Amino acid sequence: xxxxxxxILGIPGLPEVRPGDDLASTIASTVRLAGDDLRxxxxxxxxxxxxxxxEGRLVRLSSITPSPAAxxxxxxxxxxxxxxxxxxxxxxxxxxxxxxxxISETSHGFVCANAGVDTSNVPDGYVSLLPEDPDKSxxxxxxxxxxxxxxxxxxxxxxxxxxxxxxxxxxVAIGVAGIxxxxxxxxxxxxxxxxxxxxxxxxADELASAAELVMKKRDGVPVAVVRGFEYERRAASSSELxxxxxxxxxx
Amino acid sequence: xxxxxxxILGIPGLPEVRPGDDLASTIASTVRLAGDDLRxxxxxxxxxxxxxxxEGRLVRLSSITPSPAAxxxxxxxxxxxxxxxxxxxxxxxxxxxxxxxxISETSHGFVCANAGVDTSNVPDGYVSLLPEDPDKSxxxxxxxxxxxxxxxxxxxxxxxxxxxxxxxxxxVAIGVAGIxxxxxxxxxxxxxxxxxxxxxxxxADELASAAELVMKKRDGVPVAVVRGFEYERRAASSSELxxxxxxxxxx
Numbered sequence: 290x291x292x293x294x295x296x297i298l299g300i301p302g303l304p305e306v307r308p309g310d311d312l313a314s315t316i317a318s319t320v321r322l323a324g325d326d327l328r329x330x331x332x333x334x335x336x337x338x339x340x341x342x343x344e345g346r347l348v349r350l351s352s353i354t355p356s357p358a359a360x361x362x363x364x365x366x367x368x369x370x371x372x373x374x375x376x377x378x379x380x381x382x383x384x385x386x387x388x389x390x391x392i393s394e395t396s397h398g399f400v401c402a403n404a405g406v407d408t409s410n411v412p413d414g415y416v417s418l419l420p421e422d423p424d425k426s427x428x429x430x431x432x433x434x435x436x437x438x439x440x441x442x443x444x445x446x447x448x449x450x451x452x453x454x455x456x457x458x459x460x461v462a463i464g465v466a467g468i469x470x471x472x473x474x475x476x477x478x479x480x481x482x483x484x485x486x487x488x489x490x491x492x493a494d495e496l497a498s499a500a501e502l503v504m505k506k507r508d509g510v511p512v513a514v515v516r517g518f519e520y521e522r523r524a525a526s527s528s529e530l531x532x533x534x535x536x537x538x539x540x
Numbered sequence: 541x542x543x544x545x546x547x548i549l550g551i552p553g554l555p556e557v558r559p560g561d562d563l564a565s566t567i568a569s570t571v572r573l574a575g576d577d578l579r580x581x582x583x584x585x586x587x588x589x590x591x592x593x594x595e596g597r598l599v600r601l602s603s604i605t606p607s608p609a610a611x612x613x614x615x616x617x618x619x620x621x622x623x624x625x626x627x628x629x630x631x632x633x634x635x636x637x638x639x640x641x642x643i644s645e646t647s648h649g650f651v652c653a654n655a656g657v658d659t660s661n662v663p664d665g666y667v668s669l670l671p672e673d674p675d676k677s678x679x680x681x682x683x684x685x686x687x688x689x690x691x692x693x694x695x696x697x698x699x700x701x702x703x704x705x706x707x708x709x710x711x712v713a714i715g716v717a718g719i720x721x722x723x724x725x726x727x728x729x730x731x732x733x734x735x736x737x738x739x740x741x742x743x744a745d746e747l748a749s750a751a752e753l754v755m756k757k758r759d760g761v762p763v764a765v766v767r768g769f770e771y772e773r774r775a776a777s778s779s780e781l782x783x784x785x786x787x788x789x790x791x
């Protein structure tokens with residue numbers, strides 16, 4: 290069809306990522322090994338887990354002493370008290386803590402389950418934390434990739450978050466570099482010539498969701514490329530995606 | 541790159557949709573006019589607005605008499621009392637109603653702003669409602685398209701919803717036909733051989749978000765095709781995407 294067309298490409302064959310790895314180099318050589326390249330305007334979407342691993346954001350549970358409160362709550366809901374302790378330590382505010390579920394606000398301002406602390410796809414006895422500054426991680430990876438490959442890119446770091454009211458997780462953006470995460474259509478007119486209201490689209494989250502369609506099973510393919518999508522290239526921060534507390538009806 | 545690859549194709553040139561139109565026919569002939577076809581396994585993603593229009597789900601505001609409560613609230617927040625009245629009539633329960641914002645649960649069970657009532661991209665003096673039964677709408681369109689084009693398809697009807705805690709709207713699925721809206725990875729193991737927890741992915745929502753990337757500006761391109769995505773073909777309902785009240789911490 291002669292129309293707008295976007296491709297989402299999964300990048301397979303990435304080796305297991307370890308603390309200290311240069312993720313940009315690993316991605317660049319995996320792309321090269323596949324006999325391909327990245328192109329100007331490509332958006333590289335990277336699963337949080339491998340960014341956290343490369344940055345050594347892993348906590349050995351045997352090093353954690355749970356607080357009495359964490360121990361009590363963990364016992365009540367049959368959870369690992371050390372994991373609960375790490376979750377609370379990663380939370381700057383607890384939004385809900387009931388029925389064995391912790392929804393909290395991370396230091397970055399993201400509201401999500403378990404403050405982004407995850408026990409899957411990490412070595413036994415460890416949990417992973419979110420990157421300390423996912424925007425900085427995204428910017429660093431983008432800079433390296435652009436230098437190494439000689440193209441202009443955007444990078445989105447993503448994680449799967451749950452949502453109130455709806456079942457299932459969806460992939461969202463937790464770090465961005467080189468792409469405006471929101472598109473604001475306010476001030477433009479609809480097809481009847483009237484101003485569009487409330488029409489800010491969270492494009493970075495939609496890109497993350499699109500990328501998840503090829504990532505599948507979470508960490509099977511932790512890197513995807515979105516090609517053919519036109520976007521506003523600029524310095525940006527994932528904090529633009531976080532609703533200010535004063536405007537949020539569900540804090 | 542020799543890997544998983546998905547295409548998202550916007551279908552341009554759809555004529556203005558009017559009440560009573562056969563949307564499947566319109567889509568089929570628009571695809572043909574573009575000199576192309578749909579293929580087996582394609583997922584046709586359709587913006588709610590044109591489904592509502594075809595089904596005559598438009599309300600003339602001059603026919604509405606606001607209740608005193610709606611009038612009072614509208615006055616306080618500088619809203620059109622007739623729109624507020626329609627929103628409340630479309631709500632089976634109000635979740636939040638403050639600062640000029642109504643978050644409510646629709647008859648379908650969706651929790652969203654204004655019960656899905658929308659004033660943009662409709663004729664002057666009208667508002668649009670969500671389809672009465674978006675799954676049924678999706679099934680009807682799918683059946684017609686399959687019959688007319690001789691291929692096996694899935695259909696997702698989508699709308700842009702806001703979310704707590706995050707800025708910007710994202711496209712989500714409000715009706716599905718022929719595709720399981722959730723993928724459940726529980727019971728599968730991660731790359732370290734341990735069971736994956738909490739790994740149900742809302743694939744229909746991610747498909748809707750992916751489609752929005754080519755729809756842009758909401759109703760500029762109200763139909764998109766996702767090609768190359770493998771999915772579970774089965775009878776399905778968007779109600780699977782709605783978290784049961786008893787499991788929801790934010791009702």
